[in-house]
Amino acid sequence: MGGRGNARAIVRGLALFALGPVELVLFAAHLAAIAAACVGLVLLFPPLAERSRRLANLARRLAGEWCGMPVPLPYRPRPAPPTPGPDGIHRSLDGRRLFLTARMSGFERRSRWLWEDPATWRDVAWLLADPLVGGALAILPAAFICGGFWGALVYGAHGGEPLGWITGAMGIVLGPVIAPRALRLHGAWTRLLLGPASATALARGRARRHWLGEGLLSTFRCLVLGVLSPLAAAQLAVCLLAFVLTGPLIAMRVAVWARWLPNLFRHKGREWSGLDLPEPYLPVRGEGGTGPEGERPATPSAWWAGFSSRARSLGYDPATWRDLLWLACQPIVGTVPLLLPVAMIGYGVWGLGLPAAEVPLGNSHSPWYGELFGSVWAALAGGVVLLFAGLSTAPVLLRLHGRWLPLLLRPTAGARLLVEREQLAARVERLTETRAAATDAQAAEVRRIERDLHDGAQARLVAMGISLGAVGALIDKDPEQAKRLVEQIRDSSAHALAELRGLIRGIHPPVLAERGLVDAIRALALDNPLDVRVDADLDGRAEPPVESAAYFAVAEVLTNATRHSGADRVRIELLHTGGLLRITVLDDGGGGADPGMGSGLRGIESRLGTFDGRLAISSPQGGPTTVTMELPCVLSSPRTSTSSGTA
Amino acid sequence: MRVVLAEDLYLLRDGMTHLLSAHGFEIVAAVASGPELQRALIDEDPDVAIVDVRLPPTFTDEGLQAALFARRRKPGLPVLVLSQHVEQLYARELLADGAGAIGYLLKDRVFNAEQFIDAVRRVAAGGTAMDPEVIAKLLAGNARNAPLATLSPRELDVLTLMAEGCSNTAIASRLFVSQGAVGKHTASIFGKLGLGLSDDTNRRVLAVLAYLNGQRGHQR
Numbered sequence: 001m002g003g004r005g006n007a008r009a010i011v012r013g014l015a016l017f018a019l020g021p022v023e024l025v026l027f028a029a030h031l032a033a034i035a036a037a038c039v040g041l042v043l044l045f046p047p048l049a050e051r052s053r054r055l056a057n058l059a060r061r062l063a064g065e066w067c068g069m070p071v072p073l074p075y076r077p078r079p080a081p082p083t084p085g086p087d088g089i090h091r092s093l094d095g096r097r098l099f100l101t102a103r104m105s106g107f108e109r110r111s112r113w114l115w116e117d118p119a120t121w122r123d124v125a126w127l128l129a130d131p132l133v134g135g136a137l138a139i140l141p142a143a144f145i146c147g148g149f150w151g152a153l154v155y156g157a158h159g160g161e162p163l164g165w166i167t168g169a170m171g172i173v174l175g176p177v178i179a180p181r182a183l184r185l186h187g188a189w190t191r192l193l194l195g196p197a198s199a200t201a202l203a204r205g206r207a208r209r210h211w212l213g214e215g216l217l218s219t220f221r222c223l224v225l226g227v228l229s230p231l232a233a234a235q236l237a238v239c240l241l242a243f244v245l246t247g248p249l250i251a252m253r254v255a256v257w258a259r260w261l262p263n264l265f266r267h268k269g270r271e272w273s274g275l276d277l278p279e280p281y282l283p284v285r286g287e288g289g290t291g292p293e294g295e296r297p298a299t300p301s302a303w304w305a306g307f308s309s310r311a312r313s314l315g316y317d318p319a320t321w322r323d324l325l326w327l328a329c330q331p332i333v334g335t336v337p338l339l340l341p342v343a344m345i346g347y348g349v350w351g352l353g354l355p356a357a358e359v360p361l362g363n364s365h366s367p368w369y370g371e372l373f374g375s376v377w378a379a380l381a382g383g384v385v386l387l388f389a390g391l392s393t394a395p396v397l398l399r400l401h402g403r404w405l406p407l408l409l410r411p412t413a414g415a416r417l418l419v420e421r422e423q424l425a426a427r428v429e430r431l432t433e434t435r436a437a438a439t440d441a442q443a444a445e446v447r448r449i450e451r452d453l454h455d456g457a458q459a460r461l462v463a464m465g466i467s468l469g470a471v472g473a474l475i476d477k478d479p480e481q482a483k484r485l486v487e488q489i490r491d492s493s494a495h496a497l498a499e500l501r502g503l504i505r506g507i508h509p510p511v512l513a514e515r516g517l518v519d520a521i522r523a524l525a526l527d528n529p530l531d532v533r534v535d536a537d538l539d540g541r542a543e544p545p546v547e548s549a550a551y552f553a554v555a556e557v558l559t560n561a562t563r564h565s566g567a568d569r570v571r572i573e574l575l576h577t578g579g580l581l582r583i584t585v586l587d588d589g590g591g592g593a594d595p596g597m598g599s600g601l602r603g604i605e606s607r608l609g610t611f612d613g614r615l616a617i618s619s620p621q622g623g624p625t626t627v628t629m630e631l632p633c634v635l636s637s638p639r640t641s642t643s644s645g646t647a
Numbered sequence: 648m649r650v651v652l653a654e655d656l657y658l659l660r661d662g663m664t665h666l667l668s669a670h671g672f673e674i675v676a677a678v679a680s681g682p683e684l685q686r687a688l689i690d691e692d693p694d695v696a697i698v699d700v701r702l703p704p705t706f707t708d709e710g711l712q713a714a715l716f717a718r719r720r721k722p723g724l725p726v727l728v729l730s731q732h733v734e735q736l737y738a739r740e741l742l743a744d745g746a747g748a749i750g751y752l753l754k755d756r757v758f759n760a761e762q763f764i765d766a767v768r769r770v771a772a773g774g775t776a777m778d779p780e781v782i783a784k785l786l787a788g789n790a791r792n793a794p795l796a797t798l799s800p801r802e803l804d805v806l807t808l809m810a811e812g813c814s815n816t817a818i819a820s821r822l823f824v825s826q827g828a829v830g831k832h833t834a835s836i837f838g839k840l841g842l843g844l845s846d847d848t849n850r851r852v853l854a855v856l857a858y859l860n861g862q863r864g865h866q867r
Contacts, residue, residue, distance in 0.1 A: 498755075
């Protein structure tokens, strides 16, 4: 019984060993697919990784059945098949990408699932390691027996050495004895890589990836900034040469042109080091000089005035001189520290590591290249240490560089003040504009009301008065005719009232006065032929003028949606957060609303502009259309009778 | 019949008092503000209340709120709401409790004394009187409503009058057709809208309005 079990274990070991070459081939295929993905061929890796899971699963099953080491499946659950949104478009899980077909969307989900599952990468590591470690374990018993026979035959039978007989016999005996243990060990090894990773191992893996990623990214950024830094010296030289050789006329233009480099560093500082580095330059004024379009000034004196004022504003701008100082310092301060980690990694890998790997090929090395203290192995160790040191110092140096940049590139307090003053001036300008627009609109509105009253209700009342006079004259002579006239007068008064109602709605809708914005919009929604849904979350009422502006803006947007969009459903959301009333009107129509805006939309914008409100439209061809309006306002204490249950 | 009248404009209040007295109503209270109205509705226990939506002191929907409040205290208290403008929103709120005895009319309708008095009597008797303008808005708002679209123009006319609160006899005389024809139309309307048959006027109207409401009932 035991003998048969041992023999079976040996055979199974051989079978497991035979898997090795297949694994190596698959590993090579994985490498190729990953390399292809790096150059954009992303279609190759996911199917390969998914199919190679069959081999890993086979190994797991064999570990359970043959080695007595059951290995649970470590994979994350397969993603659900994609379902299209209400608009028939598929969205990726994070909602940021859109797909037109279910197939593409499904592929995106599957490949994301495969790339992000750590078990995939453990599988790949197993494909490489198993032929070496697992294969050795599997073949061990058979190797003992073969070695035993070989020893016995070569040394014992032919050489006549008794030791050969003894070791040969020992090998032949030991092989079957250790076979079950070796098999069990193989199972344990399989479980080590193919089983689910523990939480701590996963966290460690993530931390390592994070460290490596940050190191590599910082190194790249150091390289870019380090290479750009010496350019500052050249830039400075160009500026100085321009001044010395051509005088201020050209130098002034060169100085403005030379700002691209400091600006580039400011941009990178903002992006990579999270610095607050706005452009510090004051606006260059050149009244009467050559404009940006290059038109000629009218007279030499006008040209001169423009030139001198531009020269003054450049000369008075502290940022000009701080830039020049920075151009002088950056090559010294920036280049060496930033390129240090790059050099460490470069020399570690290329100078010390790679030559050591070539030693087996019989190359010899100089002391600087591939050798440390005369030892190749010390060089290899040194190379590895340098690599790690470079990767860990790169983020630190990048941070230090981030401290240095603002010293000279940040706007001075005075410049900031000036910028603030400019912003204030712009704001005053905008306020003047919107105030003018508001008074214009109001005047037009009053004129319209006056005209409507004059031509409508007033005229009707006059007519009614005349008719009443006629009734007075007729009432005795011709009572029948008088009755008919009275009927007419009644109709006339009803018409006059209807007109007045319409006029009042246009001035200030009664529901708005009685119930506030939310219920007024609900009433609007109810009167609309489309299916309009209103979701409101306001705890209080805004100032009456703001409510009125918001109401008429929504009414206009809703009218547009009804007339032009071809929508069936409209959704209106009202929300007040952070001192901002946000109203979103969403319809499921055909979209394509002109972002250049028709007169209606422009009217809304100027209406909202009076209250510093904003209007944004997103209306791609094919829809949906979203109109967002924002109005800064405060809500006053709630009069909570509004939502007393519609429907 | 005991009436509570709430109207803040003196001329209108006075005119309506005369009109109602002339038609044999007893005005137990004619008030001019929301708080007064609320007290009168609770204390006087009228047979019908005629209420203006907008009243002092806030000049918002004070009258409407007072009427709704009183109807919560005394379910089914007949209330006829008058306003310078009509809103579906308010109509729905008034009808929401399903107890009937509700009227909602434009103030213009007072001009036609007979129709106005008829509406007051109908409401006092537990019926409904909806302004044609409200009904028109309700129907227009539901133009895309599929079952409603299957109605013939004649049936729509009948439905409109029915929703205003007219009886079959009144509909027949307004449309110049026989009562039997109106009966056939109503049966057909109920069939198309999937409503059970019922010969109670008030329940008919409520059913129609509830149906129309239900179509857009997802409004929060």
